[in-house]
Amino acid sequence: MKKILFVINTLGRAGAETALLELLRRLDAEEYEISLYVLLGQGEMISQVPQRVHVKNKKICTASVLSGAGRRKLIQTSFLAFFRHGRTIKKMQYVIQNFFRMKKTGNIQPDKLLWRVISDGADRFSETFDLAVAYLEGGSAYYVSDHVNAKKKAAFVHIAYGNSGYTREMDRDCYEKMDQIFTVSQETRRHFLEFYPEYEKKVQVFHNILDTDRIAREAQLPGGFSDSYTGIRILTVGRLAYQKAYDIAIPAMKKIREDGYEARWYVLGEGSERNALEKQIAELGLQEDFQLPGAKENLFPYYAQCDLYVHATRFEGKSIAIQEAQTLGCAVIASDCAGNREQIVDGEDGLLCTLTPEGIAEKVEELLDDPKKRERLAAAAKQKMNGQTEEIWKLLNLMK
Incomplete structure (x- = not known):
C-alpha cells in the first residue's frame, strides 16, 4: 500500500x-495509507x-488561529x-535578515518570517x-x-506569488527539492514562474476539487440568515x-445606499482586520447595512439565500x-484581478469590476436594476461548475 503524507x-x-x-475524501483508503x-x-x-x-499530530488545538485562544x-x-532541534542562533539570524529585507520593501509580514522557524x-x-505533499506555501x-x-x-x-510577501531568500530553494509543483490556476502558475522561471517544466495547474453534490445537499440544511430583513x-x-x-467594499456600500438602493451586505469570516473594519463601518453609519456576522460552520445556506455574491479582492490564487x-x-461580481478573472467570463457567467468604491457600486x-440579468449570470455560473473535471490523477501519477 502506497504511503502519502499531506502537510498543511x-x-x-x-x-x-x-x-x-475534499481531496482527502476522494483518496481510496484501500489503496493508499494517508x-x-x-x-x-x-x-x-x-x-x-x-x-x-491518520493525523500525525499528538495533539490538535481546535481554536481558530484568529481567536484569542488560538493566537x-x-x-x-x-x-x-x-528552541526545538537546536540551531536557535541560525533561526534568529534568518528572521532578522528577512525582517530587514521586508522593511526595505515596506511590506512587513510577521507570519511569513516565522514559517521557517516553525x-x-x-x-x-x-x-x-x-x-x-506540501499543500500550502511557506511552512509546509x-x-x-x-x-x-x-x-x-x-x-x-x-x-x-508576487503579492504574497514570500521571497527567494525566504524560500531557500525549497522548490528545487520538489518533483512537481501544482498551482491552482493558470494565473497562479504565471505569477509563480515570474519568481521561479527555472521550474517551468515541473509546474502544472491542479484545479481545486469541489463536491458539488455535497454542497447542494448542505445548502438545504437548516441555517443561513437569521435576521428578519426581507430586502436584497x-x-x-x-x-x-x-x-x-473590505476597506473598499464598505464605502462602496455607502455609495449604493446614497444612490437610493435598498440592500444589506453580509461578510462571513473572521480576521485581524475586524476592529478596523467595525470602526470604518461605524464612521460611515453603516451598522445595519454592512454586517460582519463572523465565521460560520455551514456557509452553503447563506449562498443559497443571497441575491448577489461579491468578491472584490486585491489579489487571489483561485477562490x-x-x-x-x-x-x-x-x-457573482468580482474585482478584475489575477485569479478572479480566470474564474469569471465578464458578462457571460458573472461581472468583473474595478477595485474602487465607485467600480464595485x-x-x-x-x-x-436588472433581476433577469442576475438570473442569467447565475444560471451560466452553475452550468460552468457542473462541468468541472477530476484532477486527482495528476497527483497520484507521481508515484507511478
Whole structure:
C-alpha cells in the first residue's frame, strides 16, 4: 500500500483547507495509507478530516488561529520552535535578515518570517513516504522540502506569488527539492514562474476539487440568515484581511445606499482586520447595512439565500468562495484581478469590476436594476461548475 503524507500550515476555516479536505475524501483508503500533519497543530476544521486519515499530530488545538485562544497557542508554538532541534542562533539570524529585507520593501509580514522557524521546530518522522505533499506555501513547503523522507515530493501554490510577501531568500530553494509543483490556476502558475522561471517544466495547474453534490445537499440544511430583513442580500465570504479589500467594499456600500438602493451586505469570516473594519463601518453609519456576522460552520445556506455574491479582492490564487457561489447558482461580481478573472467570463457567467468604491457600486447597482440579468449570470455560473473535471490523477501519477 502506497504511503502519502499531506502537510498543511493550519486547518483553519479557509479556502485551501477546504480544498484539501475534499481531496482527502476522494483518496481510496484501500489503496493508499494517508497521513496528515498540521504544522501549527491547530485549526477548527480538524473534525472534518476523514476518519481513515491518520493525523500525525499528538495533539490538535481546535481554536481558530484568529481567536484569542488560538493566537496564544500560535505564539507558544512559535516560541518553542526557536528552541526545538537546536540551531536557535541560525533561526534568529534568518528572521532578522528577512525582517530587514521586508522593511526595505515596506511590506512587513510577521507570519511569513516565522514559517521557517516553525518548520525547523516541528515534529520529525523517521518513516519514508511514497509521496509527501506540501499543500500550502511557506511552512509546509519548507517542512516537506527539508524534514520529510519521501520518494517523491510535491508542493501546491494557492496564491499570486508576487503579492504574497514570500521571497527567494525566504524560500531557500525549497522548490528545487520538489518533483512537481501544482498551482491552482493558470494565473497562479504565471505569477509563480515570474519568481521561479527555472521550474517551468515541473509546474502544472491542479484545479481545486469541489463536491458539488455535497454542497447542494448542505445548502438545504437548516441555517443561513437569521435576521428578519426581507430586502436584497449581498454576500461575501472570506477572512477579514487586507487582501480581501473590505476597506473598499464598505464605502462602496455607502455609495449604493446614497444612490437610493435598498440592500444589506453580509461578510462571513473572521480576521485581524475586524476592529478596523467595525470602526470604518461605524464612521460611515453603516451598522445595519454592512454586517460582519463572523465565521460560520455551514456557509452553503447563506449562498443559497443571497441575491448577489461579491468578491472584490486585491489579489487571489483561485477562490474557493467564488466556486462555491457559482455551484449554488449565485450571480457573482468580482474585482478584475489575477485569479478572479480566470474564474469569471465578464458578462457571460458573472461581472468583473474595478477595485474602487465607485467600480464595485456600479456593478452592484447594474444587477440590482436588472433581476433577469442576475438570473442569467447565475444560471451560466452553475452550468460552468457542473462541468468541472477530476484532477486527482495528476497527483497520484507521481508515484507511478
